[in-house]
Amino acid sequence: MSETAQPNIFGVSDKAKAIGDKVEAFVRETIAPYERDPRRDHHGAATDELVAEMREKARAAGVMTPHIMDDGSHLSQVDTAYVLIRSGLSPLGPLACNTMAPDEGNMYLLGHVGNDELKRRFLDQLVSGESRSAFFMTEPADWGGAGSDPSMMKTICKRDGNHWVVNGRKTFITGAQGAKVGIVMAKSEEEGAEGACMFLVDLPDPAIRIDEVPNTIDTSMPGGHATITIENLRIPADQMLGEAGEGFKYAQVRLSPARLSHCMRWLGCCIRAQEIAVDYACRREAFKKPLIDHEGVGFMLAQNKIDLKQAELMIYWCASVLDTGNLGTTESSMAKVAVADLLMTIADNCVQVMGGTGVTDRTIVEQVFREIRAFRIYDGPTEVHKWSLAKKLKKGWKVANA
Template sequence: MSDGEGVEPHAAADALADRVRAFIDEIIVPYERDPRWGTHGPDDALVQEMRDHARSRGLLTPNVRPDGTHLSHRDTAKVLRAAGHSPLGPVALNVAAPDEGNIYLLSHIATDAQRARYLAPLIEGRTRSAFFMTEPAAEDGAGSDPSLLKTTAVRDGEDWIIRGRKAFITGADGAEIGLLIAATGAPGSHAATMFVFDMPDPAVVIERSVRTIDGCLPGGHCIVRFDDLRLGADAVLGEVDLAYRYAQVRLGPARLTHCMRWRGACTRANDIAARYAVSRRAFGKPLIDHEGVGFMLADNAIALRQAELMIDWCAGLLDAGEPAGLESSMTKVAVSEALFQVADRCVQIMGGLGVSEETVVEQVFRELRAFRIYDGPTEVHKWSIAKTIKRSLASAG
């Protein structure tokens, strides 16, 4: 079933989003002070505790129906915006990266056996996964340019032997399922294959977890080495040599779900900043009555609405069966840049309080700075958009 089929009436999605939002505010927001949320994300005990709450309320993995099909992208946007009201919300509801994107990918290209072994536990929220694509820059490995892929998968009889290193792999520490892209053709052939496998494995060595500016996802961002990882033929996802095609199945919608979640987080930050501007007085009147502050809140209101419209526009194209690669790049650029400015203005409005850990605003600001890089930096997406413009003009003569 395609995502556009069997779409719930929008009223049902609205009601689901309202339930999610109430759950986040009541149950998850208090966890933002929990000491188990460290610099490398919430620990697994905290993750499972929050997910137990979500499960008890019938809200775990709310974007996937009981029959395993997904909500439409438009309806998913409503639910994920509500989930994003806390940085911990997507983790608690099992709609955070990388699991949400991996669930989407597996549901589209995995075999029945792979679905039973890997997809079902992910949807149930009882395990975590990692997506192994990015490689160390010091080794000229793949990052924004996937053609630089250095990790290799070489046939050994019916098996494959994986060698190489990956970098900034979100959630690798503690993950029980891995999805990996490795080169399977001659250098320069751009042939790569996608694999799914069990973790931990002695041949999968987590060298270290890198401390980064963001910290809401469990398992950190790790440097990982593959020392002759042996995988059987049943570990291949889809067809051999077609990994880049399958990556687009995941990356386009995943860019959009990032936008959905962080739009929700910025809405929360803006609400906090607006209440502060109304209650805090300076120079004889509330801050909001000073144009310098009031105009920033007006700009935020405009940017948040524009972000919502961009997300819904791109989601509508995906629901209609369009690839929407260009449009998802446009949306990722516009939304990530706009939301970062929203978060920055929230910090500015709140002054010293805005740069402290007294509210979630500082956390949202740091997370949004990372979002401008994750799932493709702004500049790479703009470059891709420019290439499309050039091609369209050349074809038009």
């Protein structure tokens, strides 16, 4: 039985199982062969041409944006886990099926906070897979802006008649280059609207300038992770997402499930990396027997199997909490830390088992290793989540001992 063909002990619906199994077949049979396709940009990510071609095949196969139904409703988080894990069986799978960050998280946010007009104008083009999006929140450290501490946000917005004017800088904005939809966070000091605000904007816009797109260790996300200058960006007031001053609350609506979605997709990649490593270890011989028969190798792969199951259990547990209607910030922080660390060990073991081949681009194993390393930082570094959890422990202790 493969790692993706497990008994249904998590309450996954029959609908989600049918969707997920269809996605798995599509990713394995149609998308995995594209892993050798040379159409990559100078950062190593799939070009828009390649993404468009794969998405045409996803539409034809009926697996485009499979976690969002035709009526706009989303699968439950437990059901989403079943589908997104399978979309992640190739690093290209989430791109092809439109389950990739940041679009997946942005669609979730718009679906839960956006009004009908904003959904029609901005969400529909994302769900169809016709456009990509970017989420403008993180700011440069050399500017003293917001990173893991959003209260440090220095990008500001001010009212001007029936518009808001935004000025500031952003960094590590995933997918900004080539995106058609942007969600911009800025801080308001206006009386009655103090706090963070979110705005939807059409991209590109001359007031949003891409200063650089640095090369990074990961290469799975088109558009890279850009540094941005925003200068006198005028946004109609009706393009504010939700209410003024509520931006940080909306960010949590997005970030808790988005962290978990990362875990789902990268678990799929590590399942595939384990399959490749096991196949290699069973075929490659050294000292007159297959590598897997050497304890040093076989035990690493055995530990990987254990860790894959632990990661899966953590993902489904957190998904079930989110399905109760709880924002699940504590649970998503725990899942992000635990799953990222487990997957890092799994990916590292796969590279080690495969030796020289493991560090080449002959398989996806080396890419999975790089992507997981970046994942331990994105959507909050491990240390920030642990610090947040420690604060909650201290608060609970004070309450218990008051």
